[in-house]
Amino acid sequence: MMTLAEARTLMESWTQAEHLRRHMRAVEVAMGHYARFFGEEETSWRIVGLLHDMDYERHPSPEEHPYVAVAYLRSLGVPEPWLEAILGHADYTGVARRSRMARALYAVDEMTGFVLACAYVRPRGLEDLEPRSVIKKMKDRAFAAAVNRDDLRRGAEELGLPLEEHIGHVITALRDEADYLGLERKG
Numbered sequence: 001m002m003t004l005a006e007a008r009t010l011m012e013s014w015t016q017a018e019h020l021r022r023h024m025r026a027v028e029v030a031m032g033h034y035a036r037f038f039g040e041e042e043t044s045w046r047i048v049g050l051l052h053d054m055d056y057e058r059h060p061s062p063e064e065h066p067y068v069a070v071a072y073l074r075s076l077g078v079p080e081p082w083l084e085a086i087l088g089h090a091d092y093t094g095v096a097r098r099s100r101m102a103r104a105l106y107a108v109d110e111m112t113g114f115v116l117a118c119a120y121v122r123p124r125g126l127e128d129l130e131p132r133s134v135i136k137k138m139k140d141r142a143f144a145a146a147v148n149r150d151d152l153r154r155g156a157e158e159l160g161l162p163l164e165e166h167i168g169h170v171i172t173a174l175r176d177e178a179d180y181l182g183l184e185r186k187g
């Protein structure tokens, strides 16, 4: 079985861009948080979060991402449910998100980035960020315009949590591991 340290090394060997590494680490910590919350096995959830975009830098097209990663991970013996979750994070694969792991991955994939974007424009960053102000930013179409609001809402829905609660979990997760994520402490 792959260890978290091995997964980190693997991700970094496939991905040089710091913003992509940061994205995968953010998704990892959010998955770790949700694994604990749902009483699931934390390491596997973290690994899935960490590796879900490992092939994106080299193979960004929808023909290749995340299929290249999944084929490679399968050759390493990574369990099929993890691979199914990774496939499910991209809507265009058509792979259903049947497991809670898959639903959590989808729910945190875009939300981690959106929450970090909200924190970035605040003087105290994540420290005093409330779910309500994230929801407000979701209604501001000019803010982080590339993030699809419907995807954010659908993620929470599929996971079975009210949007505000889901956002609260993501904020807590990122705040708890701010050092690992290299987030500057402001103020």
Ligand SMILES: [Fe+2]
Pocket (backbone or CB within 6 Å): 052, 053, 056, 065, 066, 089, 090
């Ligand atoms: Fe992706």
Ligand SMILES: [Fe+2]
Pocket (backbone or CB within 6 Å): 023, 027, 052, 053, 109
């Ligand atoms: Fe992603």
